[in-house]
Amino acid sequence: MKMNKWIIYLVIIILFGCMNQSKHHIDNHAKKDNSQKEKSPSLLSEENILIIAHRGASGYAPEHTIYSYAEGEKMHSDYIEIDLQMTKDGKLIALHDSDVSRTTNSEGEVKDLLYEEIRILDAGSWFNEENPDLAQSVFKNATIPTLEEIFEHFGTNSNYYIETKRPEEYPEMVNQLVETLNKYDLLGEDVPRGKVIIQSFSEDSLRELHELDPSIPLIQLISFNHHARLSQKQIDKIRSYAVGIGPNYQSLSEPFVHNIRDAGLLLHPYTVNKKEDMERLINWGVTGMFTNYPDRLKEVIEETTYLKKEE
Ligand code: G3P
Ligand code: CA
Numbered sequence: 001m002k003m004n005k006w007i008i009y010l011v012i013i014i015l016f017g018c019m020n021q022s023k024h025h026i027d028n029h030a031k032k033d034n035s036q037k038e039k040s041p042s043l044l045s046e047e048n049i050l051i052i053a054h055r056g057a058s059g060y061a062p063e064h065t066i067y068s069y070a071e072g073e074k075m076h077s078d079y080i081e082i083d084l085q086m087t088k089d090g091k092l093i094a095l096h097d098s099d100v101s102r103t104t105n106s107e108g109e110v111k112d113l114l115y116e117e118i119r120i121l122d123a124g125s126w127f128n129e130e131n132p133d134l135a136q137s138v139f140k141n142a143t144i145p146t147l148e149e150i151f152e153h154f155g156t157n158s159n160y161y162i163e164t165k166r167p168e169e170y171p172e173m174v175n176q177l178v179e180t181l182n183k184y185d186l187l188g189e190d191v192p193r194g195k196v197i198i199q200s201f202s203e204d205s206l207r208e209l210h211e212l213d214p215s216i217p218l219i220q221l222i223s224f225n226h227h228a229r230l231s232q233k234q235i236d237k238i239r240s241y242a243v244g245i246g247p248n249y250q251s252l253s254e255p256f257v258h259n260i261r262d263a264g265l266l267l268h269p270y271t272v273n274k275k276e277d278m279e280r281l282i283n284w285g286v287t288g289m290f291t292n293y294p295d296r297l298k299e300v301i302e303e304t305t306y307l308k309k310e311e
Contacts, residue, residue, distance in 0.1 A: 042192070042193055043078060043159060043192070043193075043194035043195075044193060044194040044217060044243065044266065046261075046266070048078075048287065048288070049282060049286070049287060049288055049289075050078045050268065050287065050288025050289070051075075051076070051078045051079070051288070051289070051291070051297045051301070052078065052079045052081050052161050052268060052288055052289060052291065053068075053069070053071075053072025053073075053075070053077035053079065053080055053291070053294045054271050054290040054292050055068060055081060055083065055096060056068025056070075056071060056072045056080060056081070057069075057071035057072040057074075057075055057077070057292065057293070057294050057295070059273065059291075059292035059293045060134060060292075060293075061127065061134075061136075061139065062103065062123060062126070062127035062139050062142050063096065063103065063127075064082070064083065064094040064095055064096060064103075064123075064144065064145070065123055065124060065139075065142040065143070065144075066142070066145055066149075067124070067136075067138070067139060067142055069150065069153075069154065073158060075294040075295045077294040078159055078288070079159045079160065079161035079197065080150070080154065080158055080159070080160055080161065081162075081163070081290060082094045082147070082150065082160060082161070082162045083095060083096045083163045083165050084147065084162060084164055084165055084173060084177065085098060085110040085111075085165055085166070085170070086170040086172065086173050086176075087110055087111070087113055087114060087115045088110075088111060088112055088113055088114050089114050089115055090172060090176070091118075091146055092146060092147040092173070092176055092180065093110065093115070093118060093144050093145065093147070094144065094145050094146075094147065094150060095110060095144055096165070098110055098111070098165070098166055098169075100113070100118065100121060100144070102126070103123055103127075104121040104122060104123050104126070104144070105122040105125060105126075106121050111169060111170070115146070118144055119143060119144070120143075121143065121144060122140060122142070123142045123144045124138075124139030124140055124141065124142030125140050127139055127142075128140070147162075147177070147180055148180060148183075151180070151184040151186065152184075155184075156184070156185055156186060159194065159195050159196070159197075160186065160195070160196045161196075161197045161199060161219075162177065162196065162197070162199070163198075163199045163200060163221070164177065164198065164200045164205045164209075165200075167204070167205035167208075168204070168205075173205075174208045174209055174212065175212070177198070177209075178209070178212050178213060181196055187216065193215070193217065196216065196217075197216075197217050197218070197219055198216055198217075198219070199218070199220075199221050199246055200218075200219075200220070200221060201221040201222070201223065203220065203241075206218045206220060206241055206242060207241055210241040210242075217242075218241060218242040218243060219242060219243065219244050219245065219246045219266070219268060220238050220242045220244075220245050220246070221246040221247075221270075222245055222246070222247045222248075223247070223248050224247055224248060224251035225251075226251065227251055227253060227256075228252050228253065228256045229256070230245075230256075230260075235259075235263045238265065239263065239264070239265060242265075243265065243266055244260075244265045244266025244267055244268060244287070245260060245265055245266075245267060245268075246267075246268045246269065246270055246290070247267075247269055247270075248269065248270060249269035249270065249271070249272050249277060249281060252269060252281070252284070252286075254284045257281075257284040257285050258284070258285060261285050261287075266287045266288070267285075267286045267288075268286065268287065268288040268289060268290065269289055270289070270290035271290045271291060272289045272291050272297070273291055273292050273293050273296070275296055275299070275300050278291070278297050278300040279300050279303075279304060282300065282301065283304070
């Protein structure tokens with residue numbers, strides 16, 4: 001009988017031990033999840049100053065090529081910026097201009113060229129000629145990438161800030177963009193918010209996107225002639241479909257930046273390449289910038305954060 005009692009005690013002790021072990025495991029798991037969340041707050045948090053590699057790190061490598069995007073990633077940019085055009089046969093490609101003449105060894109409007117004709121163009125030699133001090137022999141092999149090639153190369157670890165260029169000329173662009181994002185697992189409930197941002201000067205294009213998928217964060221690009229100004233009515237209208245604005249930085253003033261931020265909109269000016277401009281805009285309260293020099297912006301962010309901590 002005594003022996004039986006001891007066996008029961010032993011079983012109880014072992015059971016308690018197992019339960020504790022399992023609780024500890026659950027606690028640790030929960031802690032790990034929390035710490036992961038803490039380490040990766042939403043990219044769109046208003047506290048973040050986003051480094052957007054404009055056409056890639058295009059100050060160092062030919063714009064809109066795998067080389068400039070890779071350089072931007074190496075410099076710890078938050079986003080690869082992509083300008084979208086569409087070929088005659090309906091392929092989405094990354095190119096700023098609507099024709100190929102400035103950045104390739106050929107000429108012609110993208111909308112009049114087949115992808116087969118665009119695929120073989122040299123999209124890097126112009127950069128070597130214009131920037132002998134930054135020239136690299138591999139740039140001669142640079143091609144105009146398709147959107148799919150970019151996603152295949154950089155995958156779901158990178159973040160993309162995509163502009164629909166001339167969407168009125170390419171009625172299929174928005175649909176095809178959303179399809180491609182879905183195909184590469186860049187949209188959906190499991191994808192962190194802000195993994196992809198879509199920007200456009202075209203309100204219609206943004207509204208079309210908003211209707212297709214209201215969860216995609218949108219940025220209304222604006223080119224102000226002189227001083228940036230938006231009425232409360234205009235701000236409210238933008239707020240109904242977009243999370244922020246992307247204005248030309250030269251037009252900005254401190255009160256305008258405060259006004260936009262007070263309205264709860266993000267503010268990503270383009271294209272800021274000088275450190276003194278970056279510093280001023282950060283002090284005014286912008287939430288990110290497009291730059292051809294992501295390394296400079298990273299340095300300025302680190303310097304200003306350090307100075308703020310010291311105060
Ligand atoms: O997309 C922001 C900025 O890139 C707009 O200017 O002409 O360089 O596309 P652009
Ligand atoms: Ca752009």
